[in-house]
Amino acid sequence: MAIENLSSPNFALRSIKAYEQAQKGGATEGFEKAGSSDKTGKSRDGFANMLTDAMKEVDSLQKDADHKIEGMVLGKGVQTHEAMIALEKADIAFKLMNNIRMRITRAYEEVMRTQV
Template sequence: MDTQGIENMLSVLRSTAAQATGKTAESPAAAGGTDFAAVLKNSIDKVSAAQEQANQMAEKLAAGDTSQNLHEVMVALQSASISFQEMVQVRNKLATAYQDIMNMQI
């Protein structure tokens, strides 16, 4: 798992919390961190690329391409499936966190 992305997300959340409490804080991009949206988009792009590669391998195997190994195709398909499930869980956690923040009393 990419811990650098998680650390970057935490720095964005800390910065946002500091701004909400009235403390001045540098933006994550200015502080040397990466933008939360960029990290999220990069992760989604990686999942999409893994799915596309697995689908192409499966299509080649189904078409009779002898260079494709069944074992490798099945591993690629399973890996893409797990990556997608992980992405869905992250989305669910983000949606829950957003709802929790929106329901806070001010």
């Protein structure tokens, strides 16, 4: 399963729908179990690799926004709207990644509180 671009508008919608389905106990359509094997028997990327790739994508969006703002300020032909769009994409991706981090932390803490 390939990682979808975090700046895609459909990514957030599908993530929200999948989360709602998971809360209701339903299957998460389009999301496969992390670390599972495909039909050829080869192991796909695990959860840690998926998070690492997503963080790299967020970092890339932030660097792109920085370059566009720098280009706009220095008069290198970057339009204001291009810089603002890049900045908003980076901001949304960062907020999404931060939300994911907080949810993972809460889930870990809940598992650690579980009585055995």
